[in-house]
Structures are given as structure tokens and as C-alpha cells.
Amino acid sequence: MIDLDDTDRALLRALAEDATVSAGALGRRFGLSQPAAWRRIRRLEEAGVIVGRRVVVDREALGFGVTVFLGVKLATKGRVSLEDFERAVTAIPEVQVVQHVLGLFDYRLRVVARDIADFERVLRRRIMTLPGVGQVEANVLLTEEKRPGPLG
Amino acid sequence: MIDLDDTDRALLRALAEDATVSAGALGRRFGLSQPAAWRRIRRLEEAGVIVGRRVVVDREALGFGVTVFLGVKLATKGRVSLEDFERAVTAIPEVQVVQHVLGLFDYRLRVVARDIADFERVLRRRIMTLPGVGQVEANVLLTEEKRPGPLG
């Protein structure tokens, strides 16, 4: 649990927004030399604050225009039920995220589909047939805004 | 809505997992030369399939060990209410994601906090005081698994 100064936070915020900028460009933006900026970034990686770099894929450009969030309550609890459910749900290609949660539901899923008809197919043939599924609640995504979040 | 072949999907899957690998390394992995792999990646960028590159920040390493998903139902609807709510909620630093959704709730929020006590503070002083907030439902994140999702 390293603590960061304002410059570290600025670098982190910039890289979380766009990781294609070079260390030299970041240094110029925040008043550091290229090696200084580079050393700070490497320090953030070594400290486990930066855990990887990913490309962001636009699902709509691939024809997946529908995103639905599902809350799933299991009818049967217990260790085996959780493991069975998790194994089965991770085998569904349309499921992007599986969150084990505490509260009214046991799992939250992020599911993508080509359109609503395609989503109904996924829901009926894939989701509702999962082992131990009880109550299911759905929310269809309209717009999504991601923000940097707190950094220390 | 470009359509991809198996090689494009393999490249995309690899880059969505780890964008630090070079075009040359990807080419060797999938039986392409460095320029061939690079040209395919650039084509995916130009087609709008790859929309950016980001670093992944581990919030736990920064001391934010608690993630909570909130479903929010507005008491007062209408265009102005939505805009007021969105403007106010995006000003809360602990809110990472704001999703406008259709269903039982109107918005879904991803909120991070240092611990449960800190989350209670955010909930009472920030979330419950948002303009037009009605019913609120919470799920505390235990574990999260992200999967590649469908690519075409």
C-alpha cells in the first residue's frame, strides 16, 4: 500500500486514460525529464499499482450492441453450488464479467449480445439453465461513463 | 461493423489480455511476420475495434479495498432530473462508473472506498444526498473475474 504524490497521481490518471503516450511526453506535460517520468512509471509497476496494459475493444464495432447487467440469486447455496455455478457461467462466451457479490444477489454478470433477440436467446438457453439459478434481475445498459476514481 | 478472421480474433484476444506484447512477438505466436501482425493491428484501430490502450490500476494496492455496486432508482423522473443526478454523481470522486440503465433501477454505480466504514460515509453523505434519489440497492464485491467476451 504505497502512497503517491501529486505527480504520481497525475501520471496514473493520464495512463489510465491513454497508455499510448510516451514517458517523454508525460514528462513534458508534468514538468519532468523523460528518465524521471519513466522511473516513476516503473516504480508504480513494481509497487503493483499498475498491474497491466490492455487494449480497449469497442463491442459495438463488432456488432454487439446490447449490454445487460444481471443480478443472479442462487436457489441452492453451499460451496459446491457456488463452484458449479461459476464453472458453468464462465463457459458462456457472452458473459464478459462475473462478480461474486454480497447482498440481495449472489452474482452480478455483464452480458453482451448482438441485439435484444440475441439476448433473449442467451438468457433463456444459457443463463436460466445455469445450475442453481434462482431469482434473476436485469438492467439494460443505455449509456456508461467511466471516471478515474480515487487514487490515494 | 467490420468482420474479423480467426487471426484477427487471436490478436485482439491477446492484446485485450496484455497490450505490452510487441507486434513481432504476436506475429511469432500466430505465424505472421512482424509487419503483417502490425498491419492487422493498425487495421483494427482504424476500423474502430481497438479504441484505446489503458493501464490497469489495482485499487487495492492504493488502499481501496471495498468495491460496492449500487442500483439507484430516482424518485423524480424527467429530463432535468436525469441531468441533475448525472452532474452530481460524476462529481463524487469515489464513483468509478455511472451506468444509465433500463429496468428496475435507473442508474447503476460502481463505488470504491477504503473500508466499510469509509463506504458508509460515502453512502450517507454523498449518495443518499444526491438530487432525486429514491430506492437504493447495494452489492459488495467479493471476487471479480473478467473474460474476453465474444469477438465476432
Next chain:
DNA sequence: CTTGAAAAGAACTGCCT
């Protein structure tokens, strides 16, 4: 921390099959 420089590697270009 800085500047400057050097070596390694990746990105990018043009030409050819």
C-alpha cells in the same frame, strides 16, 4: 532530481511475391 548519450528494440515504410 537533472541533462546528455548510447544501445536495444519496437514501430513504421516501400517494395516485392
Next chain:
DNA sequence: AGGCAGTTCTTTTCAAG
């Protein structure tokens, strides 16, 4: 489409202040 060869740029490391 893909490959080869070459150029340009960044990244990465080092030395010295």
C-alpha cells in the same frame, strides 16, 4: 493478403552533475 529489408522512433539504460 504476406514477407523482406531498411529507416525512424521510443524505450531503456548508463554516466555525470
